[in-house]
Amino acid sequence: MTAAARLAALDALPAEELCNHAEQALAALVDVMNQETTLLRAGHLRQAGQLTPDKTRLAQDYVGFARSIQRQAARLTVEAPQSMERLRAGHESLATQMAENLRVLATAKTVTEDVLTDVARMVGQQNRARAYGTAGTVTADPNASAKGIAINRAL
Structure with missing residues (x-):
C-alpha cells in the first residue's frame, strides 16, 4: 500500500473510529513517556533507553492520526x-508530559556529563607525572589529562 493510499484510508475512517484510534495512540504515548520519565528520575538510564523504540513508534502513529484529524477537522x-x-x-496532557520528560532528560544529560567530566579529571590527575620544576614546585603536564574517556552527548 502506498503512502497516499494509507492517508486516504485514514481520512476515510468513520469519525468516531478515527478519533478512537488517535485517542488510543495518544494514551499509549503519554504512558510510555511517563514510564521513561519515572525511570530517568530513578536513575535507570538503560531501562529508560529501552523504551525509545516504543516511544518512537507510538509518536509516529499519533502524528499520523493527528495529521488525518487536522485534514478532516x-x-x-x-x-x-x-x-x-x-x-x-x-493533546494538552501530552504537551505537559513532553515538557516534563524533556526537563528530566536534560537533567539526566547534565548529571551524566558532570559525572563523566569529574571522572576524566580525576583519572587525569592520577596519571600526571609528579616532578619538581625549576622553581621547586610540582609541575603539572597539561598533556597528561585522561586519555580514552569520551562523553557521549547524544543522551
Missing part, C-alpha cells in the same frame, strides 16, 4: 464533537 467536529474535545484535552 471540519467533518470530525460535526460528526464527533465530544471525541474531538477529548482529543484536545488529551
